[in-house]
Amino acid sequence: MNTQRKVAIVTGANGGIGRVICQSLASAHYLIAGLDREGIDLERNMSQLGTEHRAYVCDLADDQQIQRVVKEIAAHYGHIDLIVNNAAIGPTMSATIDTSLDEFKQAMSVNWMGPLQLIRQALPWMPIHGAAIVNIASLAGVVSNPKRNAYSASKAAMISLTRSLACELAHKQIRVNAIAPGYVRTNMVAELETSGKVDLHLVRQRIPMGRLARPEEIAHVVTFLGSEQARYITGSIVPVDGGWACFNQAGNAHPAQQDIPQSELNVDSPLGRSRVVVITGAAQGIGRAIAEKFAAQGDRLILLDLNQEPLEKLRETLAGEHLSFCVDISDEQQVKQVFHSIQKLYSEIDVLVNNAGIAEQFLPLEQQSVEAIEKLFDINLNGAFCCIRECLNAMQHKAGVVINMGSINSHLAFSPRHAYGASKAAIEMLSRCLTAELAPQGIRVLTLCPGYIQTPGVVQLEQSGRINVENIRRRIPLGRLGQPEDIAEAAYFLASPQASYINGAAVYVDGGWTAFGNAGDASSPSAIYN
Structure with a gap:
């Protein structure tokens, strides 16, 4: 046969x-x-x-x-x-x-x-x-x-x-x-x-x-x-x-x-309506791919980004009724205002994908400016925190999912990417703390950690000479950069009922980057067999 x-x-x-x-x-x-x-x-x-x-x-x-x-x-x-x-x-x-x-x-x-x-x-x-x-x-x-x-x-x-x-x-x-x-x-x-x-x-x-x-x-x-x-x-x-591993006090x-919880015995009832999904940094790259995946599955999207023109173009190309807001998530008042507007339209938010983020200057430490470091933290960490805090008002006492975007840089140091790595390590720990706090309310919080993904941002880094993509490919066991769609597939699964017991986890989508510890090129058999 x-x-x-x-x-x-x-x-x-x-x-x-x-x-x-x-x-x-x-x-x-x-x-x-x-x-x-x-x-x-x-x-x-x-x-x-x-x-x-x-x-x-x-x-x-x-x-x-x-x-x-x-x-x-x-x-x-x-x-x-x-x-x-x-x-x-x-x-x-x-x-x-x-x-x-x-x-x-x-x-x-x-x-x-x-x-x-x-x-x-x-x-x-x-x-x-x-x-x-x-x-x-x-x-x-x-x-x-x-x-x-x-x-x-x-x-x-x-x-x-x-x-x-x-x-x-x-x-x-x-x-x-x-x-x-x-x-x-x-x-x-x-x-x-x-x-x-x-x-x-x-x-x-x-x-x-x-x-x-x-x-x-x-x-x-x-x-x-x-x-x-x-x-x-x-x-x-x-x-x-x-969430067991996230609780340590x-x-x-x-x-x-007193009794065995019903959700331990039976699957929870279906939602019975389209999910309401908020995606930050939605206009391009990974955010755009996530938006396209969720929209294709019938979810109702609220797209947030700083760049209005590509944001509007994305909303117009997606099938279904979706909303978009031009917002700078590093501005707390703008975040408060946009979530207040969302709650006027939708009483509940089911999923928040905190995707917005920026890279750093790729300069030696003594040449990095304090202003640039603060801006990076204001977007990658502080802005994500504000979005979570405001979103929780529409998630309280119900099953919701928060997906924060981490990185392979969270625990593997990339010199001189001090601020970026620190911001991603911080977002992962924030996710774990939130899991311990919010899981009893039925809210799941996860960190999705991409490796090198072929996004417009990575293309710009390559064209500017700040990264060597060929060297990066050789360092990845699978021998290639990931695609934005790879992250979108993982995000959709983690937000789904099929991932209902994954809580507080950091899930790496990196082609094997974080598993490799040998000397030499990860994608070459000669690096493994001597």
Whole structure:
């Protein structure tokens, strides 16, 4: 059977998350090869998806079984387009002194070595362009907690593997990303509660959103990362934790609740109307692409920009009824006035995309003017803050989304771009603080971090000789600059109900830039293989 449909291997396909991942991918027209240790339930679950999907019994701790199963899958389907490494041994919650070395090694074997071996065996059957790998890591691989030694260590290893594989496989255009879920309502978590190892009522109080994730909230992220819409995302670790990692003070992140929240059990009701979306810096580049994407999906847009002529031209080209306002977001009074005008027309704002921003002078520090630095902060940070503050009046007590535009420069220093990097690091931390504050109200706040994107601004920097684009391409594992549409696709997904448990995360859309740490050119195999 040599099919043109994409083929996905999903491990742990019998579990709570794995089963729903299979369903989500099947809905996206993948053919599913589901792997798990037990065959009877697996056969039944796969057959419910359709006769074209197949079940494979495989213990990921056994290299020979992995090799056999991959050969069977390749022989049946002819190619493998997506691997979802979902299977894992959960935390035992045993004290270190009570944990044997065999137990510790078993977790590493299944949670890290098994996925590594599966990828190794499958690579010859993965197409050079368009294939992807999604690893299900865990927040436990990022944030340490007691009595999770082997589990957390294995998930941290999985995160590291994701980044190194992303760099190795980028020249084949095979993308590798990971998801770091927080607490998810699965049988594994239920067993921890039943055995007295976890109190889910206390767990909910520690999560800013006040609830556990539903399995489909992980599955939607898997499907997106495997899709063409995520074509410039590789080497990224996407936290799906309800804001857990953003709360670090004493006390509860969310008020106590007597019952299980309904949104932990069921999908929220559809909005029932077109969303109202405010986009700053909308006239060109990334902002324009975001506006075109949201408008094409039926959203009602309010476009803000300092440049009136291109702003009006954009509004006229978009299908649907949209508004535009010429505004300088570095002027607090103008921001207040424009949001006051918006609220006269719309009682609610559903999405704010803080895209407006400027670059800096590209001069040595002693030649940079204080005025230019202050102007940059007034737009990139202070203006974004004012827009958020004014927008919140139309988002209070309802589900809203704020997307702030960060950068790969947030934590990776670009000399002499001191002010720009500082402004983007500040906007990311602002997003995290806002998540801890606003998540109990149902508002999600995210940071979208582009790499080098081929925008009019980047073209101007190249033409003025301030950047060398050829050198930049060689530094990007995927070997190319991103397009504004790549950022627009990510922004639309993050603002959608499919990203409903992503809160406080910084999502990098950078072609693998932030994953690369070797010497040499990231896009050249010679930089990896010596």
